[in-house]
Amino acid sequence: MSLVAALSMLSSLGVPVTFVTPHVNYVAILPELILIGGALVLLVSGQLIFAKVPAAFYSVGSGTIAAAALVASLVIWRDVQARGPFTTIADSVAVDGFAIAFLVLVSCILILASAIANDFLVREAIEGPEYHVLALLAGSGAMLMASANDLILIFVALEIMSIPLYILAGMDSKRRESGEAAMKYFVLGAFSSAIFVYGIALVYGATGSTNLAQIAAYLSTNIVTSNGVLLAGLGLLLVGFGFKVSAVPFHMWTPDVYQGAPTPATGFMTALAKAGGFAALLRVFFSTFGMLRTDWQPLLWAMAIVTLLLGAILGLVQRDVKRMLAYSSINHAGFILVGLAAATSQGISGSVYYVFVYALLVLGSFAVITVVGGRGDHDHDLDAYRGLGRRQPVLALAFAVLLLGQTGIPFTTGFLAKLYVVSAAVRAHSYALAIIAMLSAAIAAAFYLRLIFLMYGVRLPSGTGSDEGALSLPVKGDLPEEPEPAGAAPRSVNLGPVSVPGPTAVAIFVTVAVTIVFGIWPAPLVDFVRAAGFLF
C-alpha cells in the first residue's frame, strides 16, 4: 500500500517512473513456496484447531507439506526433462535438473526428519510447532541454495537455511550444551556469512555482475589479466561454503555443535547443510567459475586432502558418538570435495550422488543415535552401544548397515558413492588424491568398526578373559580417557532396552532399505543423478 502511495506520489510530481517487476513463474518455485507457506500455516493452524495440540499433528503436517513439495519437485523434474532447463524471476532462479535433484533430496530429508523429530519431541516433552516450522524454513533455504542463479540469492538462501538451523541447535532448552551449540554455531556462522558477502562484493567488482550466468558469460568472453580481486572474491566464497559443509579448515564448529544440538536436529542439520551447501558450491565453482578451474582446482585439491585426513584421524579418538560422526561428516565432506576437485562432469555427478547417499545415511544414523540417547538425550558415550546387538538386534543391525554404508563396504550405496568420486579423480589424473581418499576411508573404517564391534563383540564365551579386548582396536592408546578396569560395569549409561517409536523405526527402515537396495541395484539412482545437469 505504501509502495503504491509512494509511486503515485512520485508520478504526481512529474518524475517518470517505470517500475518493472520481473515475471514470476510461480510453478517453477512451487516447492519452496509450499515449504514457506506450509510452515506459516503450520505455525498458526494448530492453535486454531485444537485446544491442546497433539504433537503428532505438527509432525504429520510437516511431513505432508514436505511430501507436497516432493510431488511439486517431481512435476517440475518431468517438465525440465521434457522441455529443457530455464530461468525465472529475472534470471535469479535456475530451474534445471541439478536444482530439482536437490529439491527432491531436500523434500525427502524433510519427510524423514519430521518422523524422527516427532518421537524426539514427544520424548523430551518439547511442545509447539516451532521445531517443524523451523525445519521447513531451513528446507526452503536449502532448496533456494540449489536453485539460486544469483550470488545475492545464494546469500539470502544461505541465511534462510542457516538461521533456522542455529535455532534448531538450541531447541533443547533443558540441556545447557544445546544453547552453547546454538551460540557457537550462530557466531561462527554469522562470521562466515559476512565473509561470504564480502566475497560476493569482490566478485561483483571484478566481473560486474552477481548473476551466475552473466559472470560465466563475462569470464568466457574476457580474460581478466589482473585477477587478484576476482580470485580473492572466489576464495572468500569458498570460505563461506566451506563453513556450511564443514570442510577443513572451516570445520571448527562441527564437533561441538553436533554434540550439543538435539540429536535429531544434528542429523537434519548435517543432511540439509551438506545438501544446500554443496549444491551451491558445485554450481558456483563448476558451472560459473569453470573457466577459472585451473586457479581453484589446486585449492580444492588441498582442501579435500586435509578435510579427508583430519576427519578420519580425529574421528578415531572420539568417545562421544555424536562427535565421532561429526568428524566422520568432515571426512565425507572431503570425499564430496574430491568429486569437485576433479572438475569434470563425472566428478560433479559423483559429488551429487555422494550427497544423496550421505544425506540418507546420516539421517538414519542420527535417528538411531536419537533412540539410543534415551530420555534427556545424553547417552551418547560409546559405552551406551555396548552389547546393543544382543539387547536390540534389529536396531543394532540397522545401525551396523548404516555405518557400513558410511565405511563404503560393497553392496551399500556408500561404496558406489566412493567409487564414483574416486574414479572421477582418477580420470582427472589426481592419483594422489584418489589414494589418499581411499586411505582415509580405511582409517575412518576403524571408528565405524569400533562402534559395530561394541554392539556385537561383547559376546564372550564364559571364562576366556575379560571384556577388555572389546575396545582394544589399535586406536585404543589414543583414547582420551582411561578405559575402565576389566569386568567393571560400564559407567552410568542406560544398558536397558530403549524404545524405538514407530515413526522413527519407519524412517530408519527407509534409510537402511535405500542403502541396501540401491547398493545392490544402483542404476535408478545413478541415472537420476546423471540426468541432473546444469543449466549452462
Place this chain on the structure above:
Amino acid sequence: MTSTFPYLTTLILLPAGAAVVVALIPSAQRRAVQVVGFVASLAVLGIASAATVAFTAGYGGYQFVASHQWISAFGISWSLGMDGISLFLVLMTGLLFPIALAASGDRAGDKSFVAWILVLEAGCLGGFLALDLLVFFVFFELTLVPVYFLIAGWGHERRGYAAGKFFLYTLGASAFLFVGILALVAIHASQTGVTTFDVRALTDTHLSGAAGVLLFLAFTAAFAVKMPLFPFHTWSPDAYREAPAAGSLLLAGVMAKLGAYGIIRFDLALFPRAVVTLAPLLLSLGAIGIIYGAIVAAVERDLKRLVAYSSLAHLGFIVIGAFALSREALTGAVLQMVNHGLYTAALFILIAVLYKRLGTFSVREMRGLQRRVPVLAGVFTVVMLASIGVPGLNGFVGEFLILAGTFLTHRWWAVAATAGVVLAAVYLLWAYQQAFQGKPTIEPGAIRDLSWREGLTLAPLVILIVLLGIFPGPLLNRIGPSVTQVVTHVEVVAHQRPPQVGAPGVALRSGGAQQ
C-alpha cells in the same frame, strides 16, 4: 563348453541366500541354524563338484561364462568365468566351508556365526570366479566384513586387537587396488573409448613402462597383504592366532588364496611387462618369506602362530611359482594353493582339537601326547609330513613343480627356496617332538583321543592329502592348459622367449608337468 545351468552365479548366490535364510531363523532354533548352514555349504560343494565334472579338461579358456549388465553407467557387468586356475580353488573352497562348520562344534548353532561363514563363502567364491575387476574387488572387500566379525565375535583373548588390525591392514592395502583398477579402466577408456571393467578386455590395454609398473605395484600391494607376502604379513600371526578355529582355517585355507589368485589372474594377465621387470623383486620377497617364516616358526612355541608363520613360508613358494614365469612353476603354484588349503585346514582343526582338550596352544604345555592320543598323533603326523613336503603326500607335488620350474628360469631363487623345505622339516618336527613325544605329563584316560565326529571332519582332508600326493594327474590336466595360456600371454606381450636350458636333466620343460 556351453551349459544351460548357471553354475557360477548359483555358486555365489546360494551361500549368500542361505546366509539370509539363516539370519531369519529365530536364534533359539540352534538345530535349524546348524542344519541349514551345513546343508547349504554341502550344496555348494555339490554344485562345485558338478561343475568340476562338467568342466572340459584340456581347454584353457574360461568356461561356464556368465555375463550380465550390472551398472551400465560405469561399464560394470556381472561377469563370471572359471578356468583351470580357479576350478580347483572353487572346489577346495566348497570343501573347506562345510568342514569349517563341522569343526566349529556348538558354534555352528550360533545364528550369526553361521550367517557370517556363509557370507564369507559367497565372497570367496565371488572373488575366484569374477571376470570383472570391480566385481572381483567387491567380493575381495566383502570378505573382510565376515572375517572381522568372526574374529571379533568368537575369537580368543586379544580378538578385538587382531580383528581391527586385520581389517585396517587389508582395507588400507585395498585402497591401492581400488585406485589401480580405476586408473587401468581410465587408461583403457582413453585408448578405446569403452569403459569396461572386464578383465578380458582390459588385457589389451597398452601401458607405458612406468604406468604398468605403478599399476602392478598398486594391485600387488593389496594381494600381498591379503596373502600375506613378506613384509606385509604382520597382521596374519595375530589374526590366525586369535580367530576361532573355523576362522583361522578359512583365513589361511581360502582367503590367503584370494591374494595369490589375484596375482596369477590379474597381475600376470594385465601387466606382463611389469611382471617381467619386477619378477626378481617379488621372487626375492617370496624367498625371504620362505626363510624368514621358517626361522620364526622354528622358535614359535604357540602352535597357531607357528602355522601362521609356516603359511607365510608356503605362500612364499606360491609367489615364487607365480613369478618364475614358467609353466611348471605356475602349475605348481596353482596346485600348491589347493594343497596348502588342505593341509593347513587339517592342521588348524587338529590344533583346535588339542585346544579343546588342553586349553592351550603352547607346545610347552604339551608333552608325550603320542602315548595318550595315538590316533590324533597319527593324523597329525600325516598332515605335518604333507606340510613339510614329503614325497607321496600332496605338499611334495606342488613344491617340486615350483622348485623345478623356478630352477629353469630363476636358478638362485630356487636354490634359496629349497632351503625353506629343509627348515620346514625343522620347525614342524621340533614342534611335534615337543608336543607328542617324551614322557607324558597327563594321566592316562584324562584326555580323549579323536572322537568319531572329529575324525569324520578330518577324513576328507587326510584322504585328499594322500590321494593328491599319489595321483595329481587329473588336477594337472585341467590346470595345465590355462596356465599355458597365462604364461604364453606373458611371454608374447613381454617378448620373452621360453627359457633355454641346456642341462639334460631338465627335460620337464617340454610339458612333463602337465601329465
